[in-house]
Amino acid sequence: MTNNYILVRSERQEELEAAKAAFFMSGNSIEVLESFKFKHRRPRKDPGGQHDKSANRPQPKRTYEDQFAQRKAYVDTIRELAKTMTIDQAMAATGKSESAMRRASHEGGFTFKSKVVDRERDLKLIERLTALRDAGVSRIAACRKVGISDTLLNRLVLDYDFNFPKRWEKRA
Secondary structure, three states: OHHHHHHHHHHHHHHHHHHHHHHHHOOOOOOOOOOOOOOOOOOOOOOOOOOOHHHHOOOOOOOHHHHHHHHHHHHHHHHHHHHHOOHHHHHHHHOOOHHHHHHHHHHHOOOOOOOOOOHHHHHHHHHHHHHHHHOOOOHHHHHHHHOOOHHHHHHHHHHHOOOOOOOOOOOO
């Protein structure tokens, strides 16, 4: 086994020597490059030392009172908008989300101007919902057929004394 290994190794050595000779015969030459030089890491600076730049700068002090004053000013601006705008209009004006508007109204103890209710549209919806109720359609199926939300159906029930019973209630 060792003889075969030596034989294969010497054949490979001859091939490499032939390739080297062909390389030099074609006019190419070997270029010797500068070797890698190791650079030691710079010594670490002590955070409490003289060279610490952040030690020289005064840090801004954010206090609870400052944050409270900023939040109060924000809520006051939203309160002013709420006097003349609906929540959708205030969202468009400020670029804030609905949850941010509702959070500000809860913190400030105010409500937005209510949306304009179209009475004619509501009465048409009640007519369609009455027909579906009398046909025995459930609340959720009626909402889907008419294309309204359950919240709107609840508003119609409260505002117009319209009765659309739930499944477990008896229909009168």
